[in-house]
Amino acid sequence: MKIRLFIFLVIACIWSGCKSRSAFDYSQAIVKIESEFAADIIKADKDFMRLSNENQNDSAAIITAQMEAMAKSRLKQVKDLRVPDVDEGENFRRAAIHYFTYLETVYTSLNKMTQATGEKEKEEERIKLSKIVADKDNATKTLQAAQQKFAAANNFRIEKVRNGD
Numbered sequence: 001m002k003i004r005l006f007i008f009l010v011i012a013c014i015w016s017g018c019k020s021r022s023a024f025d026y027s028q029a030i031v032k033i034e035s036e037f038a039a040d041i042i043k044a045d046k047d048f049m050r051l052s053n054e055n056q057n058d059s060a061a062i063i064t065a066q067m068e069a070m071a072k073s074r075l076k077q078v079k080d081l082r083v084p085d086v087d088e089g090e091n092f093r094r095a096a097i098h099y100f101t102y103l104e105t106v107y108t109s110l111n112k113m114t115q116a117t118g119e120k121e122k123e124e125e126r127i128k129l130s131k132i133v134a135d136k137d138n139a140t141k142t143l144q145a146a147q148q149k150f151a152a153a154n155n156f157r158i159e160k161v162r163n164g165d
Helices: 002-053 057-080 089-115 119-133 136-153
Strands: none
Touching: 002 057, 002 089, 002 136, 057 089, 089 119, 089 136
């Protein structure tokens, strides 16, 4: 009887460890997509600001179109990830999709603003963009909270990253 209990406990531990590992790997895949995109964002924002300040609007529009396409690509990557069958997996997936949809919306709006032909149209897009950007903290905090809950439910820890904000 003790041998059966021991075997059951070993199997349960292995199974639990595998689920934790697949949850951790999924979380890391999302982090990797976001980190790579963040690096692209930093470079593109710098280029965009330089081109805008130099009144090179056509070149700035090319940058924003590229960022919009990249945001769509990153969103697709997140959607295409296989969600492991673990606690809070679907909730974390939905939060990640929401976050990357938010990023896509930012660059779609910025692209529309750079491609606007009249001052009135540009101002309307500028107002829309400022409202979207104002929601950045909420989008980020929602993703972080879902990731923390996902990690806790699957027995792994994530590091808090401080980015100076």
